[in-house]
Amino acid sequence: MIQTPVGPVPQVSSSLTWGDRLGTFKARWGIGRMHYTIEPGLYALGKPDEQSPILVTANYKMSFDKLRETLPGWNAWILVLDTGGINVWCASGKGTFGTMELVGRIKSSSLEKIVSHRELILPQLSGPGVAAHLVKKLSGFKVNYGPIRSADLPTFLDDGLKAAPEMRLKTFTIWERVVLIPMELIEAFKAGLIVILIFFLLAFLGNSGGIWTNSLRHGFLAAVAILAAILAGAVLTPLLLPWLPGRAFSLKGLTLGVLAVAMLMVFGWNGWVTSTGRLEILAWVFLIPTASAYLAMNFTGASTYTSLSGVKKEMRWALPLQIGAGIVGMILWLGSNFIA
Protein backbone atom coordinates (compact mmCIF):
# COMPACT_ATOMS: atom_id res chain seq x y z
CA MET A 1 0.00 0.00 0.00
CA ILE A 2 1.12 3.54 -0.74
CA GLN A 3 -0.35 6.60 0.99
CA THR A 4 -2.13 9.26 -1.12
CA PRO A 5 -4.26 12.31 -0.26
CA VAL A 6 -7.36 10.14 -0.73
CA GLY A 7 -6.13 7.11 1.20
CA PRO A 8 -3.99 4.03 0.61
CA VAL A 9 -3.53 2.65 -2.91
CA PRO A 10 -2.29 -0.90 -3.55
CA GLN A 11 1.30 -1.06 -4.72
CA VAL A 12 2.55 -3.48 -7.39
CA SER A 13 5.95 -4.29 -8.83
CA SER A 14 7.08 -4.64 -12.43
CA SER A 15 8.48 -8.11 -11.90
CA LEU A 16 6.19 -11.04 -12.44
CA THR A 17 6.17 -14.03 -10.13
CA TRP A 18 6.05 -17.66 -11.23
CA GLY A 19 2.42 -17.58 -10.21
CA ASP A 20 1.76 -14.73 -12.68
CA ARG A 21 3.52 -16.62 -15.47
CA LEU A 22 1.67 -19.82 -14.70
CA GLY A 23 -1.57 -17.83 -14.77
CA THR A 24 -0.74 -16.48 -18.25
CA PHE A 25 0.13 -19.97 -19.45
CA LYS A 26 -3.11 -21.41 -18.12
CA ALA A 27 -5.20 -18.62 -19.63
CA ARG A 28 -3.62 -19.31 -23.02
CA TRP A 29 -4.86 -22.88 -22.74
CA GLY A 30 -8.30 -21.71 -21.74
CA ILE A 31 -8.04 -22.73 -18.09
CA GLY A 32 -9.98 -20.29 -15.94
CA ARG A 33 -9.45 -17.52 -18.50
CA MET A 34 -12.89 -16.07 -17.92
CA HIS A 35 -12.11 -15.57 -14.23
CA TYR A 36 -8.54 -14.35 -14.63
CA THR A 37 -9.23 -10.90 -13.25
CA ILE A 38 -7.94 -8.28 -10.86
CA GLU A 39 -9.93 -5.77 -8.86
CA PRO A 40 -10.67 -2.58 -10.90
CA GLY A 41 -9.36 0.68 -9.49
CA LEU A 42 -6.09 2.54 -9.01
CA TYR A 43 -2.72 0.87 -8.45
CA ALA A 44 0.73 2.27 -7.78
CA LEU A 45 3.61 0.92 -9.82
CA GLY A 46 6.80 1.62 -7.87
CA LYS A 47 6.56 4.91 -5.93
CA PRO A 48 4.50 7.31 -8.05
CA ASP A 49 3.83 10.92 -7.01
CA GLU A 50 1.57 13.71 -8.24
CA GLN A 51 3.71 14.18 -11.37
CA SER A 52 3.73 10.52 -12.39
CA PRO A 53 1.97 9.35 -15.56
CA ILE A 54 -1.33 7.48 -15.40
CA LEU A 55 -1.61 4.35 -17.50
CA VAL A 56 -5.03 2.85 -18.15
CA THR A 57 -5.70 -0.85 -18.73
CA ALA A 58 -8.32 -3.59 -18.43
CA ASN A 59 -8.95 -5.82 -15.41
CA TYR A 60 -7.92 -8.94 -17.32
CA LYS A 61 -4.92 -10.01 -15.28
CA MET A 62 -2.85 -10.83 -18.35
CA SER A 63 -3.32 -7.26 -19.65
CA PHE A 64 -2.33 -5.85 -16.26
CA ASP A 65 0.73 -8.10 -15.97
CA LYS A 66 1.91 -7.33 -19.49
CA LEU A 67 1.71 -3.64 -18.76
CA ARG A 68 3.64 -3.58 -15.49
CA GLU A 69 6.18 -6.09 -16.76
CA THR A 70 7.36 -3.63 -19.43
CA LEU A 71 8.08 -0.84 -16.95
CA PRO A 72 10.85 -1.92 -14.58
CA GLY A 73 12.19 1.07 -12.66
CA TRP A 74 9.26 3.31 -13.60
CA ASN A 75 6.96 5.04 -11.17
CA ALA A 76 3.44 5.31 -12.51
CA TRP A 77 -0.23 5.07 -11.63
CA ILE A 78 -2.16 2.26 -13.22
CA LEU A 79 -5.89 2.80 -13.56
CA VAL A 80 -7.66 -0.52 -14.07
CA LEU A 81 -11.08 -0.40 -15.73
CA ASP A 82 -13.78 -2.98 -15.13
CA THR A 83 -14.04 -4.85 -18.43
CA GLY A 84 -15.36 -8.03 -16.89
CA GLY A 85 -11.94 -9.64 -17.16
CA ILE A 86 -11.74 -9.13 -20.93
CA ASN A 87 -8.60 -7.77 -22.63
CA VAL A 88 -8.40 -4.20 -23.92
CA TRP A 89 -8.99 -4.88 -27.62
CA CYS A 90 -12.03 -7.11 -27.16
CA ALA A 91 -13.47 -4.99 -24.38
CA SER A 92 -13.18 -1.78 -26.38
CA GLY A 93 -14.96 -3.48 -29.28
CA LYS A 94 -17.77 -4.46 -26.93
CA GLY A 95 -17.76 -0.99 -25.38
CA THR A 96 -16.97 -2.13 -21.82
CA PHE A 97 -13.56 -0.47 -22.10
CA GLY A 98 -15.42 2.69 -22.95
CA THR A 99 -15.85 6.40 -22.38
CA MET A 100 -18.35 6.09 -19.54
CA GLU A 101 -16.44 3.39 -17.64
CA LEU A 102 -13.25 5.47 -17.91
CA VAL A 103 -14.90 8.69 -16.79
CA GLY A 104 -16.59 6.89 -13.90
CA ARG A 105 -13.34 5.24 -12.80
CA ILE A 106 -11.47 8.57 -12.92
CA LYS A 107 -14.06 10.01 -10.53
CA SER A 108 -14.33 7.01 -8.20
CA SER A 109 -10.52 6.90 -7.88
CA SER A 110 -10.35 10.67 -7.14
CA LEU A 111 -7.58 11.00 -9.73
CA GLU A 112 -7.84 14.79 -9.69
CA LYS A 113 -6.68 14.77 -6.05
CA ILE A 114 -3.87 12.29 -6.57
CA VAL A 115 -2.10 13.90 -9.52
CA SER A 116 -1.47 17.53 -10.39
CA HIS A 117 -1.56 16.99 -14.18
CA ARG A 118 -4.58 16.11 -16.33
CA GLU A 119 -3.23 13.53 -18.76
CA LEU A 120 -3.96 9.85 -19.27
CA ILE A 121 -2.16 7.25 -21.35
CA LEU A 122 -4.47 4.70 -22.94
CA PRO A 123 -3.55 1.71 -25.05
CA GLN A 124 -4.16 2.58 -28.71
CA LEU A 125 -6.35 -0.50 -29.08
CA SER A 126 -8.91 0.98 -26.71
CA GLY A 127 -9.81 3.44 -29.50
CA PRO A 128 -12.94 1.55 -30.63
CA GLY A 129 -14.50 2.07 -27.20
CA VAL A 130 -13.17 5.40 -25.96
CA ALA A 131 -13.96 8.79 -27.46
CA ALA A 132 -11.00 10.92 -26.42
CA HIS A 133 -12.78 14.25 -26.97
CA LEU A 134 -15.72 13.15 -24.80
CA VAL A 135 -13.42 11.99 -21.97
CA LYS A 136 -11.81 15.43 -21.99
CA LYS A 137 -15.20 17.12 -21.92
CA LEU A 138 -16.62 14.92 -19.15
CA SER A 139 -13.61 14.52 -16.86
CA GLY A 140 -11.11 17.21 -17.76
CA PHE A 141 -8.47 14.56 -18.46
CA LYS A 142 -6.74 14.48 -21.83
CA VAL A 143 -6.43 11.06 -23.46
CA ASN A 144 -3.06 10.24 -25.01
CA TYR A 145 -3.16 7.12 -27.11
CA GLY A 146 -0.05 5.10 -26.41
CA PRO A 147 1.53 2.46 -28.61
CA ILE A 148 -0.21 -0.81 -29.49
CA ARG A 149 2.39 -3.06 -27.91
CA SER A 150 3.10 -2.45 -24.24
CA ALA A 151 6.75 -3.25 -24.98
CA ASP A 152 6.98 0.12 -26.77
CA LEU A 153 5.72 2.02 -23.72
CA PRO A 154 9.13 2.97 -22.29
CA THR A 155 10.14 4.50 -25.65
CA PHE A 156 6.78 6.26 -25.88
CA LEU A 157 7.24 7.76 -22.39
CA ASP A 158 10.86 8.72 -23.04
CA ASP A 159 9.94 10.45 -26.32
CA GLY A 160 7.37 12.72 -24.66
CA LEU A 161 4.29 10.63 -25.51
CA LYS A 162 5.15 10.26 -29.19
CA ALA A 163 4.81 6.93 -30.99
CA ALA A 164 6.62 6.09 -34.20
CA PRO A 165 4.28 5.04 -37.04
CA GLU A 166 5.26 1.38 -36.76
CA MET A 167 4.26 1.39 -33.08
CA ARG A 168 0.74 2.23 -34.24
CA LEU A 169 0.40 -0.73 -36.60
CA LYS A 170 -1.27 -3.91 -35.41
CA THR A 171 0.93 -6.72 -36.57
CA PHE A 172 0.13 -10.41 -36.81
CA THR A 173 3.55 -11.97 -36.60
CA ILE A 174 4.23 -15.67 -36.49
CA TRP A 175 4.71 -15.54 -32.70
CA GLU A 176 1.46 -13.60 -32.25
CA ARG A 177 -0.25 -16.39 -34.20
CA VAL A 178 1.52 -19.22 -32.37
CA VAL A 179 0.23 -18.13 -28.96
CA LEU A 180 -3.33 -18.30 -30.29
CA ILE A 181 -3.02 -21.91 -31.43
CA PRO A 182 -3.66 -23.52 -27.99
CA MET A 183 -7.11 -21.90 -27.79
CA GLU A 184 -7.88 -22.89 -31.38
CA LEU A 185 -6.81 -26.45 -30.59
CA ILE A 186 -8.87 -26.70 -27.41
CA GLU A 187 -12.01 -25.48 -29.15
CA ALA A 188 -11.45 -27.78 -32.14
CA PHE A 189 -10.73 -30.78 -29.89
CA LYS A 190 -13.91 -30.26 -27.90
CA ALA A 191 -16.00 -30.54 -31.05
CA GLY A 192 -13.67 -33.08 -32.67
CA LEU A 193 -13.93 -35.55 -29.79
CA ILE A 194 -17.72 -35.61 -30.01
CA VAL A 195 -17.58 -36.06 -33.77
CA ILE A 196 -15.08 -38.91 -33.45
CA LEU A 197 -17.32 -40.67 -30.91
CA ILE A 198 -20.27 -40.32 -33.27
CA PHE A 199 -18.24 -41.88 -36.09
CA PHE A 200 -17.26 -44.81 -33.87
CA LEU A 201 -20.88 -45.28 -32.87
CA LEU A 202 -22.05 -45.19 -36.49
CA ALA A 203 -19.28 -47.58 -37.47
CA PHE A 204 -20.51 -50.13 -34.92
CA LEU A 205 -24.15 -49.64 -35.89
CA GLY A 206 -23.32 -50.11 -39.54
CA ASN A 207 -21.53 -53.33 -38.80
CA SER A 208 -23.99 -54.84 -36.36
CA GLY A 209 -23.85 -58.30 -37.91
CA GLY A 210 -20.30 -58.00 -39.04
CA ILE A 211 -16.86 -58.15 -37.66
CA TRP A 212 -15.82 -55.97 -34.71
CA THR A 213 -12.39 -55.27 -36.09
CA ASN A 214 -14.02 -53.81 -39.20
CA SER A 215 -15.97 -51.32 -37.11
CA LEU A 216 -12.85 -50.43 -35.19
CA ARG A 217 -11.00 -49.88 -38.44
CA HIS A 218 -13.70 -47.48 -39.74
CA GLY A 219 -13.74 -45.63 -36.44
CA PHE A 220 -9.99 -45.44 -36.22
CA LEU A 221 -9.78 -44.10 -39.76
CA ALA A 222 -12.36 -41.44 -38.83
CA ALA A 223 -10.31 -40.43 -35.78
CA VAL A 224 -7.12 -40.09 -37.84
CA ALA A 225 -8.94 -38.12 -40.52
CA ILE A 226 -10.53 -35.71 -38.06
CA LEU A 227 -7.27 -35.15 -36.23
CA ALA A 228 -5.63 -34.43 -39.59
CA ALA A 229 -8.33 -31.87 -40.38
CA ILE A 230 -7.81 -30.19 -36.99
CA LEU A 231 -4.07 -30.12 -37.55
CA ALA A 232 -4.59 -28.51 -40.97
CA GLY A 233 -7.31 -26.03 -40.02
CA ALA A 234 -6.55 -25.06 -36.43
CA VAL A 235 -2.76 -25.40 -36.22
CA LEU A 236 -1.12 -25.13 -39.63
CA THR A 237 -3.48 -22.51 -41.06
CA PRO A 238 -2.78 -19.99 -38.25
CA LEU A 239 0.91 -20.80 -38.45
CA LEU A 240 1.30 -20.49 -42.23
CA LEU A 241 -1.39 -17.83 -42.77
CA PRO A 242 0.55 -15.27 -44.86
CA TRP A 243 1.98 -17.91 -47.18
CA LEU A 244 -1.26 -19.74 -47.98
CA PRO A 245 -3.00 -18.86 -51.25
CA GLY A 246 -6.05 -16.60 -51.42
CA ARG A 247 -7.36 -13.94 -49.08
CA ALA A 248 -10.39 -15.78 -47.74
CA PHE A 249 -9.51 -17.90 -44.72
CA SER A 250 -11.69 -20.78 -45.96
CA LEU A 251 -9.53 -20.97 -49.05
CA LYS A 252 -6.36 -21.11 -46.98
CA GLY A 253 -7.81 -23.89 -44.83
CA LEU A 254 -9.10 -25.74 -47.88
CA THR A 255 -5.62 -25.77 -49.41
CA LEU A 256 -4.12 -27.35 -46.32
CA GLY A 257 -7.04 -29.76 -46.02
CA VAL A 258 -6.42 -31.01 -49.56
CA LEU A 259 -2.73 -31.33 -48.71
CA ALA A 260 -3.64 -33.31 -45.59
CA VAL A 261 -5.68 -35.73 -47.70
CA ALA A 262 -2.76 -36.11 -50.09
CA MET A 263 -0.41 -36.86 -47.20
CA LEU A 264 -2.77 -39.48 -45.77
CA MET A 265 -3.04 -41.08 -49.21
CA VAL A 266 0.72 -41.36 -49.40
CA PHE A 267 1.13 -42.65 -45.84
CA GLY A 268 -0.89 -45.77 -45.66
CA TRP A 269 -4.46 -45.25 -46.74
CA ASN A 270 -3.83 -47.03 -50.02
CA GLY A 271 -3.17 -50.17 -48.04
CA TRP A 272 -6.86 -50.33 -47.14
CA VAL A 273 -8.23 -49.86 -50.60
CA THR A 274 -11.01 -52.29 -51.35
CA SER A 275 -14.25 -51.51 -53.16
CA THR A 276 -15.75 -50.25 -49.88
CA GLY A 277 -12.53 -48.62 -48.92
CA ARG A 278 -12.59 -46.47 -52.03
CA LEU A 279 -15.98 -45.06 -51.13
CA GLU A 280 -14.83 -44.44 -47.59
CA ILE A 281 -11.69 -42.70 -48.75
CA LEU A 282 -13.72 -40.61 -51.19
CA ALA A 283 -15.87 -39.58 -48.22
CA TRP A 284 -12.80 -38.31 -46.39
CA VAL A 285 -11.58 -36.54 -49.53
CA PHE A 286 -14.71 -34.41 -49.08
CA LEU A 287 -14.81 -34.24 -45.29
CA ILE A 288 -11.21 -33.40 -44.36
CA PRO A 289 -10.80 -30.30 -46.58
CA THR A 290 -14.31 -29.17 -45.57
CA ALA A 291 -13.56 -29.42 -41.86
CA SER A 292 -10.20 -27.73 -42.35
CA ALA A 293 -11.79 -24.87 -44.33
CA TYR A 294 -14.44 -24.44 -41.64
CA LEU A 295 -11.89 -24.32 -38.82
CA ALA A 296 -9.75 -21.85 -40.79
CA MET A 297 -12.78 -19.65 -41.42
CA ASN A 298 -13.34 -19.49 -37.66
CA PHE A 299 -9.80 -18.25 -37.16
CA THR A 300 -10.97 -14.89 -38.61
CA GLY A 301 -12.10 -14.01 -35.10
CA ALA A 302 -8.66 -14.41 -33.60
CA SER A 303 -6.90 -12.69 -36.49
CA THR A 304 -6.15 -9.01 -36.28
CA TYR A 305 -7.04 -7.77 -39.74
CA THR A 306 -10.43 -9.13 -40.82
CA SER A 307 -13.43 -6.82 -41.11
CA LEU A 308 -16.98 -7.89 -40.29
CA SER A 309 -18.11 -6.97 -43.82
CA GLY A 310 -15.34 -9.15 -45.22
CA VAL A 311 -16.16 -12.10 -42.99
CA LYS A 312 -19.84 -11.88 -43.95
CA LYS A 313 -18.91 -11.80 -47.62
CA GLU A 314 -16.63 -14.81 -47.24
CA MET A 315 -19.28 -16.73 -45.33
CA ARG A 316 -21.95 -16.09 -47.96
CA TRP A 317 -20.21 -18.44 -50.37
CA ALA A 318 -18.00 -20.49 -48.07
CA LEU A 319 -20.59 -21.68 -45.55
CA PRO A 320 -23.08 -23.14 -48.09
CA LEU A 321 -20.20 -24.90 -49.84
CA GLN A 322 -18.93 -26.31 -46.56
CA ILE A 323 -22.38 -27.56 -45.58
CA GLY A 324 -22.92 -29.05 -49.05
CA ALA A 325 -19.56 -30.80 -49.13
CA GLY A 326 -20.11 -32.02 -45.58
CA ILE A 327 -23.44 -33.61 -46.51
CA VAL A 328 -21.99 -35.26 -49.62
CA GLY A 329 -19.09 -36.60 -47.57
CA MET A 330 -21.37 -37.99 -44.88
CA ILE A 331 -23.61 -39.72 -47.43
CA LEU A 332 -20.55 -41.34 -49.01
CA TRP A 333 -19.23 -42.43 -45.63
CA LEU A 334 -22.56 -43.87 -44.50
CA GLY A 335 -22.82 -45.60 -47.86
CA SER A 336 -19.43 -47.19 -47.44
CA ASN A 337 -20.43 -48.42 -43.98
CA PHE A 338 -23.99 -49.53 -44.33
CA ILE A 339 -24.31 -50.74 -47.91
CA ALA A 340 -21.23 -52.86 -48.21
Add this chain to the structure above:
Amino acid sequence: MRNQLMYLRDVVTLSLDRMKCVGCGTCLLVCPRAVLSLTNGKVEIADRDACMECGACARNCPAEALQVRSGVGCATAVINSMLGRKKSSCCCTIDSEG
Protein backbone atom coordinates in the same frame (compact mmCIF):
# COMPACT_ATOMS: atom_id res chain seq x y z
CA MET B 1 3.91 -0.20 -44.05
CA ARG B 2 2.34 -1.85 -47.06
CA ASN B 3 3.43 -5.37 -46.31
CA GLN B 4 0.66 -5.97 -43.81
CA LEU B 5 -1.69 -8.92 -44.18
CA MET B 6 -4.73 -8.00 -46.28
CA TYR B 7 -8.22 -9.41 -46.23
CA LEU B 8 -10.90 -9.25 -48.97
CA ARG B 9 -10.99 -6.33 -51.44
CA ASP B 10 -13.76 -3.74 -51.77
CA VAL B 11 -15.93 -4.75 -48.82
CA VAL B 12 -15.22 -2.14 -46.18
CA THR B 13 -17.99 0.24 -45.05
CA LEU B 14 -15.67 3.09 -44.07
CA SER B 15 -16.67 6.50 -45.41
CA LEU B 16 -15.30 9.98 -44.96
CA ASP B 17 -16.92 13.38 -45.31
CA ARG B 18 -13.93 15.57 -46.05
CA MET B 19 -16.00 18.74 -45.69
CA LYS B 20 -16.55 17.97 -42.02
CA CYS B 21 -12.94 17.00 -41.28
CA VAL B 22 -11.17 19.46 -39.00
CA GLY B 23 -7.75 17.90 -39.52
CA CYS B 24 -7.10 17.10 -35.84
CA GLY B 25 -5.44 13.80 -36.77
CA THR B 26 -6.80 11.75 -33.85
CA CYS B 27 -8.11 9.14 -36.29
CA LEU B 28 -4.57 8.58 -37.57
CA LEU B 29 -3.39 7.90 -34.02
CA VAL B 30 -6.05 5.30 -33.22
CA CYS B 31 -6.11 3.43 -36.54
CA PRO B 32 -4.13 0.21 -36.09
CA ARG B 33 -4.00 -0.44 -39.85
CA ALA B 34 -2.63 2.85 -41.28
CA VAL B 35 -5.77 3.28 -43.37
CA LEU B 36 -5.82 7.07 -43.19
CA SER B 37 -3.43 9.86 -44.10
CA LEU B 38 -3.41 13.59 -43.51
CA THR B 39 -2.68 15.95 -46.40
CA ASN B 40 -3.17 19.72 -46.44
CA GLY B 41 -5.07 19.68 -43.17
CA LYS B 42 -7.61 17.10 -44.29
CA VAL B 43 -7.79 13.37 -43.77
CA GLU B 44 -7.85 10.97 -46.71
CA ILE B 45 -8.62 7.25 -46.98
CA ALA B 46 -5.27 6.04 -48.24
CA ASP B 47 -5.66 2.28 -47.94
CA ARG B 48 -9.32 1.31 -47.74
CA ASP B 49 -8.85 -2.46 -48.05
CA ALA B 50 -6.62 -2.50 -44.97
CA CYS B 51 -9.52 -1.33 -42.77
CA MET B 52 -10.89 -3.91 -40.34
CA GLU B 53 -13.89 -1.82 -39.31
CA CYS B 54 -12.88 -1.58 -35.66
CA GLY B 55 -14.55 1.83 -35.47
CA ALA B 56 -11.80 3.59 -33.51
CA CYS B 57 -11.50 6.45 -36.03
CA ALA B 58 -15.22 7.16 -36.13
CA ARG B 59 -15.50 6.94 -32.33
CA ASN B 60 -12.67 9.45 -31.88
CA CYS B 61 -13.67 11.91 -34.59
CA PRO B 62 -14.90 15.06 -32.87
CA ALA B 63 -16.45 16.31 -36.12
CA GLU B 64 -18.26 13.08 -37.04
CA ALA B 65 -16.55 13.13 -40.41
CA LEU B 66 -15.83 9.41 -40.39
CA GLN B 67 -18.48 6.69 -40.51
CA VAL B 68 -18.10 2.94 -40.41
CA ARG B 69 -20.37 0.03 -39.58
CA SER B 70 -18.07 -1.33 -36.93
CA GLY B 71 -17.94 -4.88 -35.70
CA VAL B 72 -15.64 -7.79 -35.10
CA GLY B 73 -14.63 -9.79 -38.15
CA CYS B 74 -15.31 -13.14 -36.56
CA ALA B 75 -17.03 -16.06 -38.29
CA THR B 76 -17.81 -17.80 -35.00
CA ALA B 77 -19.71 -14.75 -33.75
CA VAL B 78 -21.62 -14.49 -37.04
CA ILE B 79 -22.59 -18.18 -36.84
CA ASN B 80 -23.60 -17.82 -33.19
CA SER B 81 -25.85 -14.89 -33.98
CA MET B 82 -27.34 -16.80 -36.94
CA LEU B 83 -28.15 -19.65 -34.56
CA GLY B 84 -29.68 -17.17 -32.14
CA ARG B 85 -26.99 -17.75 -29.54
CA LYS B 86 -26.10 -14.62 -27.68
CA LYS B 87 -22.73 -15.78 -26.43
CA SER B 88 -19.91 -14.71 -28.72
CA SER B 89 -16.79 -15.58 -26.82
CA CYS B 90 -14.90 -15.54 -30.07
CA CYS B 91 -13.02 -12.28 -30.04
CA CYS B 92 -11.86 -12.83 -26.52
CA THR B 93 -9.25 -15.34 -27.59
CA ILE B 94 -7.04 -12.45 -28.69
CA ASP B 95 -4.58 -12.02 -25.89
CA SER B 96 -1.73 -10.74 -27.95
CA GLU B 97 -1.64 -7.27 -26.48
CA GLY B 98 -2.81 -5.79 -23.24
